[in-house]
Amino acid sequence: MTNHLLDGYADDGTACDEMFDPAGEFRPEYRELGELLQRWTADDHLEREERADLALLSAGITFNVYSEEEGTERIFPFSLIPRIVGAQEWSEIESGLKQRLQALNMFLIDVYGTQRIIKEQVIPEEIVLSSPGYQPKMAGFRPPLDIYAHIAGCDLVRDREQGMVVLEDNLRTPSGVSYVLENRAVMLRVVPDLFPRWGVRAIADYPSQLMSMLLSVRPEVSSDPPRAVLLTPGLYNSAYFEHSFLSNQMGIPLVEGSDLTVGDDDFVYLRSTTGLERVDVIYRRIDDDFLDPEFYRPDSLLGVPGLMRAYHKGHVSLVNAPGAGVADDKVVYRWVPDIIRFYLDEEPILANVETFSALIPSELDHIRAHARELVIKPANASGGYGVLIGAQASAAELEDTLAQVEAEPRNWIAQPLLEFSSIPTFDGDLLKPRRSDLRPFILSGRETWVIPGGLTRVALREGSYIVNSSQGGGSKDTWVLNEGPD
Amino acid sequence: MLSRVAENLFWLGRYLERAENIARMARVEHEVSLESGQEIWHSLVSTTASNQLFWDTLADSPDLTHSEFLIYSMQNPASLRATLVRARELARGLREHISREVWEEINALYLYLALRKEYIASDIQQFCTETQRRTQTILGLYDNTVLRDEGREWFRCGMYLERADMTSRIIDAKYHILLPRGDDVGGPFDRFQWMAVLRSASAREAYWRMGNSEVDGIVVADLLIFSQEFPRSLAFCVQALQRHFQQATGETPKRRRAGAERGITLLHLDIGARDMEQLVDDGLHEFIDDFQQRLIEIDRSITDDIFRAEPNAEQSQQLATAEQG
Numbered sequence: 001m002t003n004h005l006l007d008g009y010a011d012d013g014t015a016c017d018e019m020f021d022p023a024g025e026f027r028p029e030y031r032e033l034g035e036l037l038q039r040w041t042a043d044d045h046l047e048r049e050e051r052a053d054l055a056l057l058s059a060g061i062t063f064n065v066y067s068e069e070e071g072t073e074r075i076f077p078f079s080l081i082p083r084i085v086g087a088q089e090w091s092e093i094e095s096g097l098k099q100r101l102q103a104l105n106m107f108l109i110d111v112y113g114t115q116r117i118i119k120e121q122v123i124p125e126e127i128v129l130s131s132p133g134y135q136p137k138m139a140g141f142r143p144p145l146d147i148y149a150h151i152a153g154c155d156l157v158r159d160r161e162q163g164m165v166v167l168e169d170n171l172r173t174p175s176g177v178s179y180v181l182e183n184r185a186v187m188l189r190v191v192p193d194l195f196p197r198w199g200v201r202a203i204a205d206y207p208s209q210l211m212s213m214l215l216s217v218r219p220e221v222s223s224d225p226p227r228a229v230l231l232t233p234g235l236y237n238s239a240y241f242e243h244s245f246l247s248n249q250m251g252i253p254l255v256e257g258s259d260l261t262v263g264d265d266d267f268v269y270l271r272s273t274t275g276l277e278r279v280d281v282i283y284r285r286i287d288d289d290f291l292d293p294e295f296y297r298p299d300s301l302l303g304v305p306g307l308m309r310a311y312h313k314g315h316v317s318l319v320n321a322p323g324a325g326v327a328d329d330k331v332v333y334r335w336v337p338d339i340i341r342f343y344l345d346e347e348p349i350l351a352n353v354e355t356f357s358a359l360i361p362s363e364l365d366h367i368r369a370h371a372r373e374l375v376i377k378p379a380n381a382s383g384g385y386g387v388l389i390g391a392q393a394s395a396a397e398l399e400d401t402l403a404q405v406e407a408e409p410r411n412w413i414a415q416p417l418l419e420f421s422s423i424p425t426f427d428g429d430l431l432k433p434r435r436s437d438l439r440p441f442i443l444s445g446r447e448t449w450v451i452p453g454g455l456t457r458v459a460l461r462e463g464s465y466i467v468n469s470s471q472g473g474g475s476k477d478t479w480v481l482n483e484g485p486d
Numbered sequence: 487m488l489s490r491v492a493e494n495l496f497w498l499g500r501y502l503e504r505a506e507n508i509a510r511m512a513r514v515e516h517e518v519s520l521e522s523g524q525e526i527w528h529s530l531v532s533t534t535a536s537n538q539l540f541w542d543t544l545a546d547s548p549d550l551t552h553s554e555f556l557i558y559s560m561q562n563p564a565s566l567r568a569t570l571v572r573a574r575e576l577a578r579g580l581r582e583h584i585s586r587e588v589w590e591e592i593n594a595l596y597l598y599l600a601l602r603k604e605y606i607a608s609d610i611q612q613f614c615t616e617t618q619r620r621t622q623t624i625l626g627l628y629d630n631t632v633l634r635d636e637g638r639e640w641f642r643c644g645m646y647l648e649r650a651d652m653t654s655r656i657i658d659a660k661y662h663i664l665l666p667r668g669d670d671v672g673g674p675f676d677r678f679q680w681m682a683v684l685r686s687a688s689a690r691e692a693y694w695r696m697g698n699s700e701v702d703g704i705v706v707a708d709l710l711i712f713s714q715e716f717p718r719s720l721a722f723c724v725q726a727l728q729r730h731f732q733q734a735t736g737e738t739p740k741r742r743r744a745g746a747e748r749g750i751t752l753l754h755l756d757i758g759a760r761d762m763e764q765l766v767d768d769g770l771h772e773f774i775d776d777f778q779q780r781l782i783e784i785d786r787s788i789t790d791d792i793f794r795a796e797p798n799a800e801q802s803q804q805l806a807t808a809e810q811g
Contacts, residue, residue: 059586060578060593235579248582253488272790273492273636274737 005040005431009424016160017433018083018423029086029481045080051425052078052190057314061241076179077474079425080191083438083456084167090480093156093164093440094450096350099275099340100440101152104327106343109149111326112138113308121336122342127359130410131332132380133325135288137202137295139310140371144217145446148321157420161372165351167437171328172320173285177206178242183477200450200479213445217317218280228281229253229270233302243285255362262306268316288322316429330379330413331357340453358409367405367414374414376401389465391417423476425458435459437467438478453478487636491583493793494576495637499644501573502621507652508534508566509618512557512684517608527552533659534564555614558605565618567599585631588624595620614728643727651781656711656740658774677701683774706710707770720777721757726756729766735792741793745787753780
């Protein structure tokens with residue numbers, strides 16, 4: 001007898017799964033796909049997977065891994081079984097994300113302005129001012145349209161009890177959107193037969209949405225027509241493929257720091273074969289600290305000397321604005337629901353994960369007492385580095401981390417271990433439940449726009465909670481269903 | 487167009503053309519070696535790279551052969567493999583300026599190289615044939631899928647400059663045959679050598695189609711230097727370089743393009759004013775030497791005056807005033 005892909009999937013229970021409900025029945029949005037997959041064998045899957053990997057490899061859709069020798073490229077492992085989100089649920093997520101970004105941008109204007117939220121004691125001053133993302137030099141500066149965080153990526157997971165929750169916000173230079181677009185392109189080529197009858201929401205217009213957002217925040221003194229560029233740290237950056245991909249899709253120059261120069265007039269120019277050309281908007285994919293060696297790190301070779309002078313004079317726009325990082329600090333995150341209530345006078349539509357800040361004595365006590373039930377995270381690292389899962393750690397590891405927490409309480413938070421949802425993912429010969437998260441991208445300019453879906457990342461190892469690509473995670477296409485006829 | 491991008495496209499054109507030439511020359515050389523029983527790889531090493539580097543590298547790895555050095559060794563920056571690795575690295579940084587088809591073909595060639603980490607002598611023929619075919623595919627795709635903007639003109643400039651250089655090297659490697667006559671000149675060995683030259687320059691069919699009935703060194707050199715119709719001749723390449731340079735620099739200020747423009751124009755006029763008879767009398771080797779020197783100068787002017795010119799403050803001021811007004 002031939003084995004089919006979903007054989008035995010529900011046997012271990014489906015307490016929190018995207019495809020199956022706890023009773024082991026298909027959830028409605030997955031029924032059509034599930035019934036198709038019940039007839040697929042491992043060979044059917046392997047054959048498609050091979051074609052997908054080949055397409056990604058030959059297209060050079062790769063990322064660089066920092067810990068390996070320079071220039072090492074890998075493809076981001078890709079899993080063919082998509083995440084599916086129903087139309088109704090999506091519209092709620094979308095409103096929640098718009099609400100969140102609206103509040104976070106108001107928070108940023110306030111923090112670099114009158115600091116009303118601190119004066120009214122909604123969030124402790126120390127938390128805000130000690131954040132590494134806080135840029136004192138931005139105080140008093142108001143970027144065009146009062147937006148600091150133009151491009152955001154919010155990581156969502158579905159918790160067994162709470163439903164969809166925001167795990168973290170990424171407001172500096174969130175990456176991954178090129179994979180969203182490429183994954184869809186590969187799916188359309190390799191598994192056209194799996195797409196649902198009523199179709200899924202298209203995502204191909206992300207680059208044009210991004211472009212109109214960039215132009216909407218141009219400075220008042222822009223040239224005509226205005227010119228935008230994408231500033232990359234260069235070929236060896238782990239997200240270089242994405243920089244190249246996006247600039248190509250938008251038809252704007254991909255530049256390195258040395259391609260730009262600031263004139264005596266404090267405007268920014270591009271060095272071209274015909275002379276200098278003025279630049280109005282810079283979508284920068286380099287960190288604040290490297291933007292301008294005259295202003296931040298003097299040893300930066302990536303930046304443009306004088307860039308911040310031009311920026312403060314309102315001669316050029318930077319996307320995202322320097323200093324936006326204070327609002328995606330993992331400690332500030334704990335206060336985001338309060339931030340939403342404070343500025344919008346609304347209840348948050350999307351919940352936060354319960355978070356304990358080691359800086360608050362009562363919460364530090366809680367972390368010490370319940371360490372085994374918590375995930376302890378450094379506040380200022382990304383990519384899943386330094387995260388300790390209490391339930392899986394050895395006694396020595398736990399003790400070591402707790403000592404670090406007490407030594408630098410500002411730098412640590414703790415959250416309960418979430419039993420977040422799994423999605424069927426191919427592993428050897430069958431589909432197995434693997435945990436996943438979802439990162440939608442939100443663009444804030446004259447209007448706020450959310451990509452329908454986003455990047456679904458999946459842990460490829462059994463039992464793993466870590467979905468980051470640098471730690472062996474993979475990705476999936478995300479389908480937001482169109483409304484059917486009923 | 488961004489100066490860095492223009493420079494990299496220029497070099498992408500150069501490297502791809504270089505790789506195609508090395509692969510073709512190596513293939514011919516391999517066949518000639520097999521057939522004649524004579525190991526003549528060393529002349530190819532001196533055509534494309536430095537002999538000194540070969541002997542230095544040999545000191546560290548005594549098993550190194552001329553053919554491995556020429557085709558595979560990453561210690562030789564002019565080896566076929568090293569050239570292609572650099573071309574792919576450039577292309578990776580130019581993806582928004584080349585078509586997806588071109589990129590995927592360059593990347594596929596790189597993956598093909600990556601699969602053959604070890605040098606296998608018996609595999610040379612297959613390897614060179616495949617590499618040459620793939621490189622030609624890339625050049626063809628480039629011509630048919632990439633927007634014909636300034637960047638494409640720089641790519642072509644690099645390609646023709648490199649081709650002119652390579653053809654001149656192929657001729658130079660055999661110039662001694664045209665020196666005052668030895669016994670075997672005009673004999674079977676001589677004809678054999680000139681046939682190899684024609685094949686090294688992809689010129690065999692062209693030579694016969696032009697109505698020649700026998701292989702004559704003077705006629706071969708004439709074709710490779712002066713032909714207006716053969717797309718690898720020095721005259722053809724210089725003329726193409728001139729045309730593409732003009733198109734690339736249509737909007738470049740005069741003072742930035744003047745040096746290279748003068749160099750290319752003079753070279754073009756000079757070739758047009760000569761003929762084969764005179765070259766044989768004056769010395770073919772001296773002519774080729776001078777030709778290569780002038781290509782180097784043209785390359786230097788393009789790099790220093792156009793790609794890497796530091797814009798001055800006065801210019802930026804003018805530009806700002808012009809735009810604000």
